[in-house]
Amino acid sequence: MPDPEVFSDDALLLRFARGDGQAAALLTQRLAPRCVAFATRMLNGDRAEAEDVTQEAMLRLWRQAPKWDAHGSARPGTWLLKVAGNLCIDRLRRARTLNIEAIAAPADPAPGALAKLEASERLVALDAALATLPDRQRQAVVLRHIEGWSNPDIATAMEISVEAAESLIGRGKRALTQALAPRREELSDG
Amino acid sequence: MAKDPMKRRGAGHEEDILGDAFNAAQQDVRPLSADLEARILMQAAQVQAGFAREREANGLFARLQRAWGELGGWPVAAGLATATVAGLWLGVVSPPALDAVWSGVGLTSASLDGDFPDYEAFFEEI
Numbered sequence: 001m002p003d004p005e006v007f008s009d010d011a012l013l014l015r016f017a018r019g020d021g022q023a024a025a026l027l028t029q030r031l032a033p034r035c036v037a038f039a040t041r042m043l044n045g046d047r048a049e050a051e052d053v054t055q056e057a058m059l060r061l062w063r064q065a066p067k068w069d070a071h072g073s074a075r076p077g078t079w080l081l082k083v084a085g086n087l088c089i090d091r092l093r094r095a096r097t098l099n100i101e102a103i104a105a106p107a108d109p110a111p112g113a114l115a116k117l118e119a120s121e122r123l124v125a126l127d128a129a130l131a132t133l134p135d136r137q138r139q140a141v142v143l144r145h146i147e148g149w150s151n152p153d154i155a156t157a158m159e160i161s162v163e164a165a166e167s168l169i170g171r172g173k174r175a176l177t178q179a180l181a182p183r184r185e186e187l188s189d190g
Numbered sequence: 191m192a193k194d195p196m197k198r199r200g201a202g203h204e205e206d207i208l209g210d211a212f213n214a215a216q217q218d219v220r221p222l223s224a225d226l227e228a229r230i231l232m233q234a235a236q237v238q239a240g241f242a243r244e245r246e247a248n249g250l251f252a253r254l255q256r257a258w259g260e261l262g263g264w265p266v267a268a269g270l271a272t273a274t275v276a277g278l279w280l281g282v283v284s285p286p287a288l289d290a291v292w293s294g295v296g297l298t299s300a301s302l303d304g305d306f307p308d309y310e311a312f313f314e315e316i
Binding site for chain 1: 237
């Protein structure tokens with residue numbers, strides 16, 4: 001079994017392409033949990049849907065393995081979140097087309113956020129506030145402030161200019177600040 | 191460094207709350223469910239099996255290509271095809287001009303007929 005400390009994600013993906021079965025298990029443990037967390041936020045707390053998105057994104061990563069450029073700019077982790085983000089946006093658009101009324105209720109906290117009774121108040125409040133943002137704004141904010149991506153990386157992943165990415169992040173953050181303001185008192189104690 | 195305009199307006203507290211919430215979200219990564227992990231790994235195994243089949247097919251193709259090259263490759267195949275077509279054409283059309291060639295070596299289609307043994311008589315004897 002490859003030593004997880006020694007092998008980078010790129011190296012594991014190349015080993016997977018050459019037939020190393022353990023590489024798939026290691027990559028899954030490394031990358032999939034973060035992808036589920038990201039997709040859950042993108043999909044307004046719907047973890048079941050987020051797991052489906054993660055499975056689909058991982059499948060695309062496996063298929064990509066023989067063509068993977070280990071010296072390219074993308075890392076498997078960032079590539080995976082980019083694909084997952086696009087899949088989430090597609091699903092949200094499809095859901096909106098199918099059932100506009102069910103989605104057009106921004107004041108209502110996301111179902112996943114409500115279900116997170118065990119999570120901290122701030123986390124629940126953040127997820128509920130994130131759910132009120134437009135999809136692309138939410139994607140940019142989550143990538144910047146939760147996944148810790150740089151603005152140029154976000155711009156590349158979302159296929160927009162760096163300025164547009166900065167604008168999305170700025171507007172999203174302002175909207176979140178406003179959304180959390182009424183709960184300032186209760187959250188400051190949490 | 192210039193002070194954050196939000197903080198100048200007294201919005202620093204909200205910023206702090208948001209920052210704390212982001213920090214909490216960064217830590218909010220739960221382990222994969224066993225079901226999802228199994229589904230992902232099952233698909234990985236299927237994709238990997240496809241790679242193995244591809245490698246095998248590519249290996250066979252490479253061996254065939256090598257053998258083809260050792261036999262002379264396309265130039266030899268082209269020569270063989272030309273000879274086959276020419277032979278077929280001569281057999282079907284049997285151009286009269288060739289009789290002159292056959293007669294030069296003491297053969298004509300008529301003389302060939304005459305030179306063959308009498309098989310009917312042979313079979314009658316048996």
